[in-house]
Amino acid sequence: MPRSVPRTYSSYCRDATALLGGLIRTARIERRLTAQEVADRAGISRGLLQRIEKGDLKCEIGAVFEVATIVGVTLFDADRAALPGHLQQTRDRLALLPKSVRSKAGKVQDDF
Amino acid sequence: MPRSVPRTYSSYCRDATALLGGLIRTARIERRLTAQEVADRAGISRGLLQRIEKGDLKCEIGAVFEVATIVGVTLFDADRAALPGHLQQTRDRLALLPKSVRSKAGKVQDDF
DNA sequence: CTAATGTGGCTCATACAACGCCCATGAAAT
DNA sequence: ATTTCATGGGCGTTGTATGAGCCACATTAG
Numbered sequence: 001m002p003r004s005v006p007r008t009y010s011s012y013c014r015d016a017t018a019l020l021g022g023l024i025r026t027a028r029i030e031r032r033l034t035a036q037e038v039a040d041r042a043g044i045s046r047g048l049l050q051r052i053e054k055g056d057l058k059c060e061i062g063a064v065f066e067v068a069t070i071v072g073v074t075l076f077d078a079d080r081a082a083l084p085g086h087l088q089q090t091r092d093r094l095a096l097l098p099k100s101v102r103s104k105a106g107k108v109q110d111d112f
Numbered sequence: 113m114p115r116s117v118p119r120t121y122s123s124y125c126r127d128a129t130a131l132l133g134g135l136i137r138t139a140r141i142e143r144r145l146t147a148q149e150v151a152d153r154a155g156i157s158r159g160l161l162q163r164i165e166k167g168d169l170k171c172e173i174g175a176v177f178e179v180a181t182i183v184g185v186t187l188f189d190a191d192r193a194a195l196p197g198h199l200q201q202t203r204d205r206l207a208l209l210p211k212s213v214r215s216k217a218g219k220v221q222d223d224f
Numbered sequence: 225c226t227a228a229t230g231t232g233g234c235t236c237a238t239a240c241a242a243c244g245c246c247c248a249t250g251a252a253a254t
Numbered sequence: 255a256t257t258t259c260a261t262g263g264g265c266g267t268t269g270t271a272t273g274a275g276c277c278a279c280a281t282t283a284g
Contacts (some may be wrong), residue, residue, distance in 0.1 A: 001243035002269045007155055013177040015195045016187045022202035029209045034230060037215055043119055045273045050232070057174025058271065060241090064173050065125040075128040077189040083127045090134035097141045100251055100260045103149055114239045114272040146260060157243055162262070170241070172271090212230045212281050 009057055018055030020068065025053040027071040042066045121169055130167030132180065137165040139183040154178045 028038055039049040044063050052064050068075060078086060140150055151161045156175050164176050180187060190198060 001245095001267060002240090003242060004269080005155075007174070009174050009178050010181050012192060012195065013174060013181050015199055016177050016181075017173055019188070019195060019199045019202060022199065022206060026202060026206055026209065029206075029213055032213050032215065034213050034215045036230080043117075046231090047233090047274085048272065051271090056271095057177075058172045060170045060271085061129055061173040061176050062119070062121050062125060062169025063272095065128050065169075066121050069122050069125050069128075076131070080124060083124065083131060087127055087131045087134065090131060090138060094134060094138055094141075097138065098251080101141055101144050101146050102252060102259080103144065103146045113237065113274055114270090116239080116273090148260080158261085159244085159263085160242060163241095172241090175242095210281085214229075214282060 014055070014057065017057050020064065020073070021053045021055035023073045024064075024068055024071055027073050028053075031071060033071065038067060038070055041070050126167070126169065129169050132176065132185070133165045133167035135185045136176075136180055136183055139185050140165075143183060145183065150179060150182055153182050 028035070035046050035049050039046045042049070042063065044067070048059065048063060049067060052059050052067055065075060074080065076083070076086075140147070147158050147161050151158045154161070154175065156179070160171065160175060161179060164171050164179055177187060186192065188195070188198075
């Protein structure tokens with residue numbers, strides 16, 4: 001039952017995706033790669049690449065990140081080699097946190 | 113014709129997604145929010161949130177970014193307010209680049 | 225100029241992601 | 255100890271994102 005309501009996004013979320021798409025497009029052109037070339041390399045269709053560069057919110061994150069990797073856009077601003085380290089670090093931190101959370105339903109800020 | 117072959121991803125891409133998922137989970141727990149709470153707020157199902165936190169590569173980037181926004185994980189390490197500016201900046205840069213690219217088909221590095 | 229090619233934007237068919245609902249486990253609170 | 259409830263995972267259904275193919279237009283090379 002995959003969603004009967006269109007789904008909504010915060011503007012920050014939309015901006016972030018659009019920015020990522022723009023960065024990808026910029027990087028691709030600067031490296032003089034055709035859309036088809038990148039699409040093939042990423043194992044996706046040219047149409048999907050177009051949507052990614054346009055900042056379409058409904059693309060697999062895997063496809064987007066893969067393309068970003070290919071054209072040389074760094075995620076997290078983090079050094080490529082440093083990523084696995086951060087990953088382990090995050091896993092360790094998670095191990096220390098409580099397994100489940102009791103919600104006190106305290107009001108939280110919600111201004112996007 | 114949505115893909116007959118499973119699709120492959122680079123390890124960097126997998127790591128990045130897993131890291132993002134971990135950061136989201138960490139942030140959620142630290143803020144004492146239940147999975148259901150966050151899922152509702154993001155307008156997604158609890159199951160999808162689970163996959164996002166696990167770093168599943170096949171989730172809409174919109175859903176992932178939305179959740180990240182909600183639990184307070186910053187994308188791009190960039191300041192939240194600064195994002196629209198960067199967006200415009202990227203658009204301007206794109207306007208200066210060539211509209212299309214002639215591939216010289218020069219070999220490119222491909223080591224991930 | 226012309227030819228070649230990259231791009232954007234459609235349509236269509238279909239594999240599959242997301243949903244809702246279920247149960248089992250285990251942590252937290254009483 | 256007992257109850258409450260968050261979590262992880264499975265299953266069946268269905269809306270939808272994806273890939274393929276096409277076209278028209280723009281851009282670059284020759």
